Amino acid sequence: MTATTIPRDQTKAAPAAASDRSVAENRLGQKLVAPALILMVLVTAYPMLQALYLSLFRYRLTTPDDKAFVGLGNYGVILTDSLFWKDTLNTVLIMLITVAVELVIGFAFAMVMHRIIFARGVMRTAILIPYGIITVVSAFAWQFTFSINNGWVNGTFGWLPGISSTTNWYGDHWHAMFAIMVSEIWKTTPFMALLLLAGLSQISEDMLEAAKVDGATAAQRLFKVIIPNMRAAIMVAVLFRALDAFRIFDNIFIMTKGAQNTESSSFLTYRQAIEQFQLGMGSALSVLLFLTVLLLAYLIVKLFRVDLAQARGE
Amino acid sequence: MHVPKRSRGGLVPLGHSGTRRRLAGSLAALATAAGVLSACGSGGTTTLVWYINPDSGGQAAIAKTCSTSQYTITTQTLPQDANQLRVQLARRLEAHDSGIDLMSIDPPYTAEFANGGLLAPIPQAEQATLKQQSFKGAADAATWNGQLVVYPFWSNTQVLWYRKSFVQKAGLDMNQPVTWAQIIKAASDNGGTVAVQANKYEGYVVWINALVSGAGGSLVQDASAGVDAKVTINSQAGEDAAQVIEDLAHSKAAPPDLSIAQEGQAGSAFGAANGAFMVNWTYIWHNYDTTQPDVAKDIGYTMYPETVQGQPARPPYGGIGIGVSSYSKHIADAQQAAACLVAPKQQAAQAAITGNMPASPAGYQDPAIQKLFPADLIKLFEDSVNAAAPRTVTPYWSDISGAIQSTWHPPTSVSSSTPSASATFIHDVLTGKKLL
Numbered sequence: 001m002t003a004t005t006i007p008r009d010q011t012k013a014a015p016a017a018a019s020d021r022s023v024a025e026n027r028l029g030q031k032l033v034a035p036a037l038i039l040m041v042l043v044t045a046y047p048m049l050q051a052l053y054l055s056l057f058r059y060r061l062t063t064p065d066d067k068a069f070v071g072l073g074n075y076g077v078i079l080t081d082s083l084f085w086k087d088t089l090n091t092v093l094i095m096l097i098t099v100a101v102e103l104v105i106g107f108a109f110a111m112v113m114h115r116i117i118f119a120r121g122v123m124r125t126a127i128l129i130p131y132g133i134i135t136v137v138s139a140f141a142w143q144f145t146f147s148i149n150n151g152w153v154n155g156t157f158g159w160l161p162g163i164s165s166t167t168n169w170y171g172d173h174w175h176a177m178f179a180i181m182v183s184e185i186w187k188t189t190p191f192m193a194l195l196l197l198a199g200l201s202q203i204s205e206d207m208l209e210a211a212k213v214d215g216a217t218a219a220q221r222l223f224k225v226i227i228p229n230m231r232a233a234i235m236v237a238v239l240f241r242a243l244d245a246f247r248i249f250d251n252i253f254i255m256t257k258g259a260q261n262t263e264s265s266s267f268l269t270y271r272q273a274i275e276q277f278q279l280g281m282g283s284a285l286s287v288l289l290f291l292t293v294l295l296l297a298y299l300i301v302k303l304f305r306v307d308l309a310q311a312r313g314e
Numbered sequence: 315m316h317v318p319k320r321s322r323g324g325l326v327p328l329g330h331s332g333t334r335r336r337l338a339g340s341l342a343a344l345a346t347a348a349g350v351l352s353a354c355g356s357g358g359t360t361t362l363v364w365y366i367n368p369d370s371g372g373q374a375a376i377a378k379t380c381s382t383s384q385y386t387i388t389t390q391t392l393p394q395d396a397n398q399l400r401v402q403l404a405r406r407l408e409a410h411d412s413g414i415d416l417m418s419i420d421p422p423y424t425a426e427f428a429n430g431g432l433l434a435p436i437p438q439a440e441q442a443t444l445k446q447q448s449f450k451g452a453a454d455a456a457t458w459n460g461q462l463v464v465y466p467f468w469s470n471t472q473v474l475w476y477r478k479s480f481v482q483k484a485g486l487d488m489n490q491p492v493t494w495a496q497i498i499k500a501a502s503d504n505g506g507t508v509a510v511q512a513n514k515y516e517g518y519v520v521w522i523n524a525l526v527s528g529a530g531g532s533l534v535q536d537a538s539a540g541v542d543a544k545v546t547i548n549s550q551a552g553e554d555a556a557q558v559i560e561d562l563a564h565s566k567a568a569p570p571d572l573s574i575a576q577e578g579q580a581g582s583a584f585g586a587a588n589g590a591f592m593v594n595w596t597y598i599w600h601n602y603d604t605t606q607p608d609v610a611k612d613i614g615y616t617m618y619p620e621t622v623q624g625q626p627a628r629p630p631y632g633g634i635g636i637g638v639s640s641y642s643k644h645i646a647d648a649q650q651a652a653a654c655l656v657a658p659k660q661q662a663a664q665a666a667i668t669g670n671m672p673a674s675p676a677g678y679q680d681p682a683i684q685k686l687f688p689a690d691l692i693k694l695f696e697d698s699v700n701a702a703a704p705r706t707v708t709p710y711w712s713d714i715s716g717a718i719q720s721t722w723h724p725p726t727s728v729s730s731s732t733p734s735a736s737a738t739f740i741h742d743v744l745t746g747k748k749l750l
Contacts, residue, residue: 083748168574
């Protein structure tokens with residue numbers, strides 16, 4: 001059996017057939033959106049250009065006399081520094097692991113929310129609750145959970161090999177990374193599930209019925225019908241979560257403050273710009289972070305080979 | 315400008331849009347009025363806003379005492395973490411926030427604030443008075459470029475706290491100066507712990523600085539040279555300090571939470587059944603009075619441990635200085651208020667509430683202090699302050715401290731090569747060659 005997807009051509013209206021009315025409606029739409037767009041560009045463009053400008057200087061707030069133009073010097077220091085690459089690696093690792101785990105659990109949750117017959121509202125709400133909690137609050141909750149002094153993990157899972165009453169979860173790199181990732185996964189899986197649920201509900205029941213009549217097993221229906229037809233939804237879910245995970249900050253700030261080499265790219269940028277008042281270096285890091293996120297978005301869109309317009313249902 | 319909490323009021327359920335509009339109008343009017351009047355308290359007196367580090371009410375109490383008919387001093391609480399406190403104050407002051415009149419600053423950041431022009435200069439006559447009334451260590455820590463830039467307020471120090479029952483069991487004579495090696499061995503051999511501050515934060519550098527100074531060395535010399543200061547942590551003293559940390563981190567005397575221990579965690583470890591020794595600040599004396607009276611009765615104290623046998627210890631120096639913001643609209647009033655707040659009587663009054671010791675010998679003589687601590691403990695505090703080794707006064711302290719934290723944390727990673735690695739790293743960070 002081959003994958004069954006709705007042909008792309010059917011989802012696209014032929015551009016040539018656009019009537020005068022739809023062209024006029026489009027124009028009106030553009031005019032209506034323009035003020036908001038201009039305002040957004042003004043609000044976001046200024047700080048972005050300012051960051052770009054500042055990144056070319058050695059500039060520290062508390063030693064203002066020491067300001068000097070260094071060109072691309074800050075970028076040179078950053079790109080040749082082991083700390084930057086270590087933090088980037090941490091960030092990529094957190095992103096890959098958390099998004100992969102969330103995709104699997106989130107899909108299972110989406111299936112539950114989609115298929116459940118009884119207590120649907122209660123179940124959907126229960127699954128979505130973690131996403132409604134402020135990240136800082138959930139990070140504190142997980143920090144206490146793994147705490148050696150007042151957490152319950154050591155007591156409850158003490159029977160597992162490698163865990164005892166004296167396991168210090170924030171005492172070494174891998175334990176601390178594990179705790180951070182658990183907190184991140186718990187908090188954002190519902191978001192992934194929600195996006196996947198939207199994709200799941202778009203799959204035609206007729207198609208599934210047809211597959212069933214053709215003798216497809218449940219696994220075949222999942223892998224050959226459901227998932228291929230959800231590609232756009234999966235792409236949106238993975239894109240959103242990957243970009244979100246790449247900017248991870250709150251959990252690290254609350255749980256380890258970057259100790260045990262658990263720092264992420266955002267955290268490094270925060271420390272340079274906010275804690276050390278290194279506006280030049282901090283701006284250069286934020287520019288690099290922005291470019292990385294752009295690159296990441298481009299790669300994910302390419303990887304899934306999905307037309308964004310199709311994903312939006314145009 | 316600081317907007318008083320008044321503008322947050324009026325969170326009542328709204329019936330319909332008309333009510334909503336009227337209320338919104340009233341709120342807008344109130345907010346405007348609050349903005350105009352925020353510099354003035356009731357009856358036309360000026361309101362001075364003092365940003366304080368969290369304490370158990372000592373600073374708020376003396377703010378009330380030092381308020382006059384001319385001005386009222388109100389307090390706003392800053393974060394507990396010394397670095398976060400610094401970040402919040404500096405960010406607001408760099409934005410020329412006139413809502414801060416007075417602020418409590420940790421000694422290592424005094425130079426950074428003064429160098430950035432964030433502190434209003436203290437009149438020369440006042441400087442002379444302050445120098446005269448304060449401990450030398452307190453005055454030194456408050457001085458940048460030959461000028462006293464903050465009003466010395468507290469001068470905290472650490473001593474070695476021990477459980478009397480434990481040292482009796484271990485057979486250790488605490489009337490003689492003890493070394494780190496001795497207490498680590500005693501604790502290790504007798505199932506006890508040595509509690510210290512070794513999380514990746516400023517408190518860890520306080521410990522490292524005390525260890526290096528205790529071995530006759532220093533972290534940095536010639537601090538006034540700014541980024542060109544001489545990094546001297548790579549020395550025999552640095553290696554002696556690293557040895558102590560390495561020994562403790564790998565011994566049975568290390569509490570399981572060593573690498574995340576701050577003052578509070580150290581206090582908990584000391585209060586536990588296997589608690590034996592702890593280095594911590596003066597306020598610990600009353601820490602167990604209500605929660606663990608048995609522990610409170612079992613606490614003994616002596617001078618900070620020696621890094622090298624026979625070489626007198628240099629305990630940590632901490633504390634708070636009060637700075638007047640150069641962006642305050644009431645600098646003269648704020649200076650007058652600061653002078654009152656740091657008067658020995660007020661230093662003692664707040665110490666009686668918080669346990670944070672005064673920065674002046676006269677403050678120590680106050681009856682309130684005499685009542686609060688045993689005479690021999692007061693003497694120990696005073697001796698410790700006089701022997702203390704303040705952290706280097708430099709505008710780049712946060713870089714130096716951060717670089718040390720990066721290279722010396724976690725404690726289990728410390729070895730004889732750590733001092734040289736950290737010296738190179740500090741130098742590279744100061745000269746902008748490495749990211750911190």
